[in-house]
Amino acid sequence: MALAWRDLVDGLRRSWLWTSLAQQDIKLRYRGSLLGPFWQTLTTAAMITGMGVIYSHLFHTRTQDYLPLLTLGLIVWTFLSGLLTEGCNTFTSVQGIIQEIKLPFSVHAYRLVYRNILILAHNFIIVPIVLLIFPRPIVWWEALSIVPAFALIAINGLWISMLLGMISARFRDVPPIVLSAVQVVFFLTPVMWPVEALGRNAWWGQFNPFFAAIDVIRAPLLGNPVQPYSWPILLGVTILGGGSAFLLFTQFRHRLAFWV
Numbered sequence: 001m002a003l004a005w006r007d008l009v010d011g012l013r014r015s016w017l018w019t020s021l022a023q024q025d026i027k028l029r030y031r032g033s034l035l036g037p038f039w040q041t042l043t044t045a046a047m048i049t050g051m052g053v054i055y056s057h058l059f060h061t062r063t064q065d066y067l068p069l070l071t072l073g074l075i076v077w078t079f080l081s082g083l084l085t086e087g088c089n090t091f092t093s094v095q096g097i098i099q100e101i102k103l104p105f106s107v108h109a110y111r112l113v114y115r116n117i118l119i120l121a122h123n124f125i126i127v128p129i130v131l132l133i134f135p136r137p138i139v140w141w142e143a144l145s146i147v148p149a150f151a152l153i154a155i156n157g158l159w160i161s162m163l164l165g166m167i168s169a170r171f172r173d174v175p176p177i178v179l180s181a182v183q184v185v186f187f188l189t190p191v192m193w194p195v196e197a198l199g200r201n202a203w204w205g206q207f208n209p210f211f212a213a214i215d216v217i218r219a220p221l222l223g224n225p226v227q228p229y230s231w232p233i234l235l236g237v238t239i240l241g242g243g244s245a246f247l248l249f250t251q252f253r254h255r256l257a258f259w260v
Contacts, residue, residue: 008246026119041122048126087157088168166252
């Protein structure tokens with residue numbers, strides 16, 4: 001346990017390394033492109049515009065009310081799904097580094113989370129534009145709660161990437177299973193529609209951990225109250241998930257180099 005904790009601390013101290021690697025990942029992904037990562041921003045904006053016009057009519061909702069909800073829901077969901085799907089490859093994608101260079105394993109998890117935060121930052125540019133076009137009655141001091149919300153989600157992303165990374169390194173069938181599960185969960189989570197649309201069955205949407213992560217960011221920026229269970233669920237998942245992932249990391253950390 002002491003070695004596992006030291007791994008996490010030493011990895012965090014090497015922030016200069018995993019931030020540089022994450023930035024390099026973004027540069028390599030869009031190498032030769034004029035707009036670089038902003039292509040992702042344009043793609044997201046186009047999808048939001050198309051879906052906003054169509055689904056607002058399908059749900060019989062005014063576009064000025066639906067588009068901000070959809071924008072925040074999709075952007076946060078893209079961040080969450082990226083952490084899940086890429087988390088499966090936390091260690092297998094850097095097999096050469098693990099086998100040749102002695103580094104804390106947590107460096108690769110920090111790198112993955114930071115890389116997705118950079119992508120989120122590029123996509124989040126869309127939010128103020130949408131809120132300027134379709135203003136909402138935002139209470140700005142309440143909107144500041146998105147800062148601890150993002151911090152908690154990043155912590156969750158850290159333990160998720162380490163947990164899925166370890167399991168996927170041992171069992172190579174896990175990544176496609178997670179990818180399929182994420183696609184199913186997307187339609188079961190109030191991303192494109194408000195949880196109130198479930199009526200009396202809204203409780204199962206409110207207890208969805210993915211909705212809790214979206215709600216603590218989306219609701220304050222839309223001027224809506226956060227659902228009563230969102231913060232407790234997010235905190236509970238952070239503590240229970242983080243503790244479980246740490247215990248597994250303690251037990252199997254020494255085998256990762258052999259699994260990859």
